[in-house]
Amino acid sequence: MYNAPANGLAEAFNKTLCTLLSKVVSKHKRDWHEKLGEALWAYRTTYKTPTQSTPYALVYGVESVLPLEIQVPSLRIAIQEDLTAEENAKIRLAELEALDEKRLEAQQKLECYQARLTSAFNKKVRVRSFQVRDMVLAVKRPIIVSGKKGSKFDSKWDGSYVVQEVYTNGAYKIVDAGGLRIGPINGKFLKRYYP
Structure with missing residues (x-):
């Protein structure tokens, strides 16, 4: 989807x-x-x-x-x-x-x-790869967005998350600060987070 x-x-x-x-x-x-x-x-x-x-x-x-x-x-x-x-x-x-x-x-x-x-x-693709314990942001999913419409200036990134597990072909399992596991999620929906 x-x-x-x-x-x-x-x-x-x-x-x-x-x-x-x-x-x-x-x-x-x-x-x-x-x-x-x-x-x-x-x-x-x-x-x-x-x-x-x-x-x-x-x-x-x-x-x-x-x-x-x-x-x-x-x-x-x-x-x-x-x-x-x-x-x-x-x-x-x-x-x-x-x-x-x-x-x-x-x-x-x-x-x-x-x-x-x-x-x-x-030739135009930038490969994103992460290691276990890297901090990342994830794209906000449209299904998670609440009924109210946000501003066009709202960030499209959600997080921060920590990479817990690395799968083959660029998939990752991530965890938020509360321990909620998300994934597997494709690496193209993630970007490195610098606190």
């Missing part, structure tokens, strides 16, 4: 879907459920940089036929119309046989893209 990157893929898709819906709904925004199909079609037929393909092509093995291509025949449609049913079936079978290779290639491209993004992000 406190670690938004854990839901990264779902959150990123929901943000994209909301952006698409905001472009196709009416002024009053009450018809969004009627426009959901159009928004999803637009998403599925749009070229994605990380995979260098469209989601539709990765599922079906062939690019989708857009309604415009039927009204104004494209070269692809003209070629398909001149084929017999048997020739068309052979071509489709060849496309489906190549689908696994196409998906594997897209997966490799996606992994390379994610590695480049991770590398760029990690």
Whole structure:
């Protein structure tokens, strides 16, 4: 709940879907459920940089036929119309046989893209590490805040706490002055306290 990157893929898709819906709904925004199909079609037929393909092509093995291509025949449609049913079936079978290779290639491209993004992000990250008995401050959690709204000038840090236990991957168990244990808590929610 406190670690938004854990839901990264779902959150990123929901943000994209909301952006698409905001472009196709009416002024009053009450018809969004009627426009959901159009928004999803637009998403599925749009070229994605990380995979260098469209989601539709990765599922079906062939690019989708857009309604415009039927009204104004494209070269692809003209070629398909001149084929017999048997020739068309052979071509489709060849496309489906190549689908696994196409998906594997897209997966490799996606992994390379994610590695480049991770590398760029990690260049800016400051690693925070603490030892047992270090004094730290912790970010105030929104769930702990009382019903009254605080000032925007209030500190977002709470504490002081003492690191009681160090876990792997940057997690810590902390204790306040009264002996109340908190944690495990991610190190990114802590900062060193200098009394």
